Amino acid sequence: MAYLTTHPDVVPVVSYRFGKGATNIDRYIELDGYKAARKAIEMGPEAVIAEMKASNLRGRGGAGFPTGMKWSFVPKQSEKPKYILVNGDESEPATCKDRLIFEHDPHSVIEGVIIAGLAVGAKMGFIYLRGEYRYLLNIMEKAIEDAYAKGFLGKNIFGSGIEFEAVSHTGAGAYEVGEESALMESLEGKRGIPRIRPPFPAVVGLYGGPTVINNAETLATVPHIIRMGGAEYAKIGTERNGGTRLFCLSGHLEKPGVYELPMGYNLKRMIYEVGGGIPGGRKLKAVVPGGSSTPVLLPEEIDIGMDFDQVGKAGSMLGSGGVVVLDETVCMVEFALRTMRFYQHESCGWCIPCREGTDWLKKSLTRVHAGGGVDKDIDNIQYLAENMLGRTFCPLGDAAAMPTIAFVKKFRKEFEDHLDGKGCPYKHSLQHEAVLA
Amino acid sequence: MATETTIFSPELAARFDKLVTLYPVRRSALVPMLLYAQDEVGYISKAVVAEVARRVGVLENDVVSVLSYYSMLRTQPIGKFNVQVCTNICCMLRGGNELFEHCKKRLGIGHKGTTADGVFSLEEVECIGACSWAPAVQVNYDFHENLTPESMDKVLEEYREKAQK
Ligand SMILES: Cc1cc2nc3c(=O)[nH]c(=O)nc-3n(C[C@H](O)[C@H](O)[C@H](O)COP(=O)(O)O)c2cc1C
Ligand code: FES
Numbered sequence: 222m223a224y225l226t227t228h229p230d231v232v233p234v235v236s237y238r239f240g241k242g243a244t245n246i247d248r249y250i251e252l253d254g255y256k257a258a259r260k261a262i263e264m265g266p267e268a269v270i271a272e273m274k275a276s277n278l279r280g281r282g283g284a285g286f287p288t289g290m291k292w293s294f295v296p297k298q299s300e301k302p303k304y305i306l307v308n309g310d311e312s313e314p315a316t317c318k319d320r321l322i323f324e325h326d327p328h329s330v331i332e333g334v335i336i337a338g339l340a341v342g343a344k345m346g347f348i349y350l351r352g353e354y355r356y357l358l359n360i361m362e363k364a365i366e367d368a369y370a371k372g373f374l375g376k377n378i379f380g381s382g383i384e385f386e387a388v389s390h391t392g393a394g395a396y397e398v399g400e401e402s403a404l405m406e407s408l409e410g411k412r413g414i415p416r417i418r419p420p421f422p423a424v425v426g427l428y429g430g431p432t433v434i435n436n437a438e439t440l441a442t443v444p445h446i447i448r449m450g451g452a453e454y455a456k457i458g459t460e461r462n463g464g465t466r467l468f469c470l471s472g473h474l475e476k477p478g479v480y481e482l483p484m485g486y487n488l489k490r491m492i493y494e495v496g497g498g499i500p501g502g503r504k505l506k507a508v509v510p511g512g513s514s515t516p517v518l519l520p521e522e523i524d525i526g527m528d529f530d531q532v533g534k535a536g537s538m539l540g541s542g543g544v545v546v547l548d549e550t551v552c553m554v555e556f557a558l559r560t561m562r563f564y565q566h567e568s569c570g571w572c573i574p575c576r577e578g579t580d581w582l583k584k585s586l587t588r589v590h591a592g593g594g595v596d597k598d599i600d601n602i603q604y605l606a607e608n609m610l611g612r613t614f615c616p617l618g619d620a621a622a623m624p625t626i627a628f629v630k631k632f633r634k635e636f637e638d639h640l641d642g643k644g645c646p647y648k649h650s651l652q653h654e655a656v657l658a
Numbered sequence: 659m660a661t662e663t664t665i666f667s668p669e670l671a672a673r674f675d676k677l678v679t680l681y682p683v684r685r686s687a688l689v690p691m692l693l694y695a696q697d698e699v700g701y702i703s704k705a706v707v708a709e710v711a712r713r714v715g716v717l718e719n720d721v722v723s724v725l726s727y728y729s730m731l732r733t734q735p736i737g738k739f740n741v742q743v744c745t746n747i748c749c750m751l752r753g754g755n756e757l758f759e760h761c762k763k764r765l766g767i768g769h770k771g772t773t774a775d776g777v778f779s780l781e782e783v784e785c786i787g788a789c790s791w792a793p794a795v796q797v798n799y800d801f802h803e804n805l806t807p808e809s810m811d812k813v814l815e816e817y818r819e820k821a822q823k
Contacts, residue, residue, distance in 0.1 A: 223791070223801075302682070314746045314785040345682075352693055352730045353786050355799040388680050393693045394730030396784065410688035410714065412727040428682050471748035471789040478790050513747055513785075543789060545748055559750055563784055569727075 226478030275451030277463030282436030315543025333440030459485030462528035511540025514620030516627030564621035592644030
């Protein structure tokens with residue numbers, strides 16, 4: 222069972238029902254559940270969107286786009302039906318937070334979808350879970366069934382005369398499907414290949430209709446915002462970065478875990494106080510602050526607040542909230558290679574810069590790590606990665622290139638130490654036969 | 659559909675009858691259908707492709723094209739328990755590679771191999787969403803987390819016992 226870890230600094234908003242039996246719909250209702258949806262019906266769409274804007278909630282899927290603004294892009298009039306799509310593909314390495322929401326508080330996702338639907342005039346929502354999350358799909362299916370039985374979903378929700386349907390849906394293993402346009406393709410029963418934009422999903426999305434796509438944590442936060450008021454929620458965080466988020470601490474920490482902390486929480490404190498610091502008194506070497514696609518930070522760069530703007534200013538990204546801590550025993554070339562192996566494996570192959578770029582980068586990094594590299598390889602890795610940036614069909618290419626550029630730039634000496642037959646100076650490193658073959 | 663012959667159990671067939679009606683287009687049921695079919699049949703056989711294509715209303719070729727995209731879908735049978743070891747970054751930092759090597763030795767098979775008795779298959783996988791509880795392994799759909807080689811042995815032992823029942 223996945224669980225939330227506690228610490229005195231934790232501010233439970235999204236997680237406030239975790240561990241309290243809220244998968245049971247009656248228990249969820251006892252814990253203020255479905256109050257926000259009723260309130261949203263009374264408020265009407267415009268007031269809901271205004272509240273969302275006031276909350277300063279920014280998408281928890283990775284890009285940090287303001288949720289209220291995203292919703293306001295959906296045209297009021299549309300010939301085609303509008304849809305809400307929950308992104309629960311959760312596949313960015315270092316990210317394991319949506320899982321907790323589905324496991325402990327599935328109704329908060331349903332309630333968030335209903336409210337999003339009310340706000341933009343959609344009558345149907347889909348909750349897409351990655352295929353590996355089968356036990357969570359079962360929880361979600363049961364929750365939807367229970368919500369229908371209570372009349373919270375269906376032709377006449379909460380007796381308001383408004384219709385809203387929700388369907389849970391499973392993927393079958395694919396990181397790229399987390400990308401919003403590929404997600405829609407997958408839900409339409411196709412290969413998860415990205416769509417060209419514009420048009421953006423808010424205008425032309427699922428089945429050609431206007432579609433709001435939000436991360437599961439984003440939508441699970443919505444009922445809390447409506448309940449407590451946007452301004453109250455905004456106050457918890459920092460400027461333009463409202464509220465809290467679920468931070469997934471992993472790697473070399475005494476107490477890795479998922480912690481709900483205010484936006485803007487200091488990264489250094491997150492590592493040393495919340496995460497308990499590094500085991501064995503070893504030294505910190507690097508931090509990947511927001512999932513595997515975000516540029517690495519050096520120990521002298523971590524005295525920053527964890528919100529989208531401050532991490533951006535430090536040259537990285539808050540991303541999906543996965544904080545990976547690396548101690549001094551880590552070979553950065555091996556780490557860069559493992560990261561690239563992932564992106565190479567997950568590239569959908571649709572566009573050439575991503576498909577070929579990730580493959581070349583994996584080969585070059587493999588060669589350098591194994592000791593077969595020469596000086597020029599390091600420059601080539603950087604050159605290749607830089608030339609992928611912004612040139613791929615969807616941001617998967619950037620996700621592969623950005624961390625690579627930072628690894629080379631910040632740990633160039635370590636790459637050099639591998640060259641000319643010397644190989645990896647970190648003896649514990651295991652060679653991956655599969656890669657070298 | 660209900661009156662036609664089906665290769666699936668009555669329960670699954672009924673589930674599929676309903677599934678295609680949930681979406682604005684039948685084809686949306688394709689990926690879930692393939693996964694559920696695989697859970698029952700063990701893999702996506704030619705017969706599965708044919709029936710799913712018929713139910714969804716697309717060409718068999720379309721089904722093959724889609725299924726080849728998704729890493730969890732397979733066209734060959736594997737062992738009863740699929741041991742999927744994550745070696746992605748967070749697991750790697752906490753012994754995921756060593757755990758994978760350990761499983762290889764214990765089971766005597768490599769990546770995507772299956773034991774001679776058909777009990778286990780082994781696979782190195784990408785992040786499974788257990789990064790804060792690394793290293794992690796999924797056996798079929800069940801998660802096992804914060805593993806060591808010793809606790810991994812216990813996990814394998816439990817499944818071996820299950821297989822004998
Ligand atoms: C390659 C790739 C994978 C992604 N994977 C996910 C994912 O697993 N979950 C998610 O919520 N967003 C993912 N995203 C971001 C989505 O495209 C989209 O921005 C997000 O779901 C929007 O939700 P938000 O506004 O609530 O953040 C991914 C993006 C890319 C480029
Ligand atoms: S990196 Fe192994 S579960 Fe995420």
